[in-house]
Amino acid sequence: MAKVRHESAWYPLEPGETVLDGLLRQGVHVPHACRAGACQSCLMRATSGAVPEAAQVGLKDTLKARGYFLACACRPQAGTALEVAGASELRVPARIVDLESLSGDVVAVRLEVEAPFDYRAGQYVTVVREDGLARSYSLASLPREDRLELHVRLVPGGAMSGWFARDVRPGERVHVQGPAGDCFYVPGQPEAPLLLAGTGTGLAPLYGIVRDALEAGHTGPIHLFHGALEPRGLYLVDALRALAARHPNLHYRPLVLAGGDGDVEEGPLEARILASLPKRPVGWRAFLCGNPEAVLSLRKKLFLTGFSLKDIHADAFLPSTPRAGPVAGAA
Known part of the structure; x- marks a missing residue:
């Protein structure tokens, strides 16, 4: 049986269980969303122990070198011990400054970040609420613009989208993690279709x-x-x-x-x-x-x-x- 140490406590993992599932099962809150290794909202950092290679697929080399991994894809080998920390150092504080209805079920959410934030138009970020709820959204804004713009589809029963629709007011504070994704324009070949x-x-x-x-x-x-x-x-x-x-x-x-x-x-x-x-x-x-x-x-x-x-x-x-x-x- 593998075990994981998080915030000074050890938690056993069932055979084949991921770090994310094991911690959630035992009442530990970990930000997460897609559970498929795509959104990267469940990023954690290994402070001691070996991280399976599959848990770092798709991450930037700089994140891999610092021990970051995807908790939803991390299945430590039986008998191993892994000590982990959260990804708070990757998060930038931000403030919601504007919400605009774009259609019956899509709202534009605009944020101001409180620290430098480099990204390419088309990448995505993870928005982390004060209570730890996390969801990933693509950026519709351009890096030269003062605000990040997200387009949020209002999902019936959606925890984050419902919060945006009903409860958020300008000035609400969140954290932004990222950016991630490879879907962006690269200059060069300006004549290419x-x-x-x-x-x-x-x-x-x-x-x-x-x-x-x-x-x-x-x-x-x-x-x-x-x-x-x-x-x-x-x-x-x-x-x-x-x-x-x-x-x-x-x-x-x-x-x-x-x-x-x-x-x-x-x-x-x-x-x-x-x-x-x-x-x-x-x-x-x-x-x-x-x-x-x-x-x-x-x-x-x-x-x-x-x-x-x-x-x-x-x-x-x-x-x-x-x-x-x-x-x-x-x-």
Whole structure:
């Protein structure tokens, strides 16, 4: 049986149990959200003991070197002992300064950070509430702007989104951890065609990426697709149409599965994207965000059409997941 020491107390882990599940099972609070190793909200630091390699997959080399690991992916070997600490040193204090409704179920949350915060448009951060509740959101803002902007979908029964919808007032304090993610524009090859595709609040990082590319002087065609089930699921339509009117190389296409009209196309997002591509999309770069199944499916099909994998940048959105029950074999 492995064991973990956290804040001067030792906690036994069941066979095959992760550090996150073991600590939560025994009443220790650890910030977490997706439980899939994607959002990085459960980052912890090993102060003593060996960290399994799988617990550091996807982390920056600088974090690995300092002993950081993903608690949700860390399964210490039987008979080993691991001493851990939280990730408070990675968090920057911030203040919520503004909330704006963008649609019936999407709100823009704008924050001012109280320390330098370097990021690239399109990356994501983890917002940590004073009580430790943590959720990850993509950045729709640009680094030159004074505020971080997040687009939060209001989920029925959602702990964090419900808090934003009902209780938050300007001046509320939180902490921001990050940034993370590889879905951002890199200057160079300004003539390369760009494909940006997202569903729901997957538009948030794409909104930052497209503005970042245009400000960097990108001259190649930029095709931005945003999909939703019905028209009310779309947002920033007017702002993006205005942006496209100012930049002839930007082609914005909002799509819905049902309820389309003369201004909004109707049809499956993936099919419309694939139909719009040339037979040999050589030199294209793609940025995909949103529903994980849709992102993975489109990523595979773009590769099969001729996209290079190194030119497909994707961050899938994973919902927060409640703590699972006892692991197999646990009492």
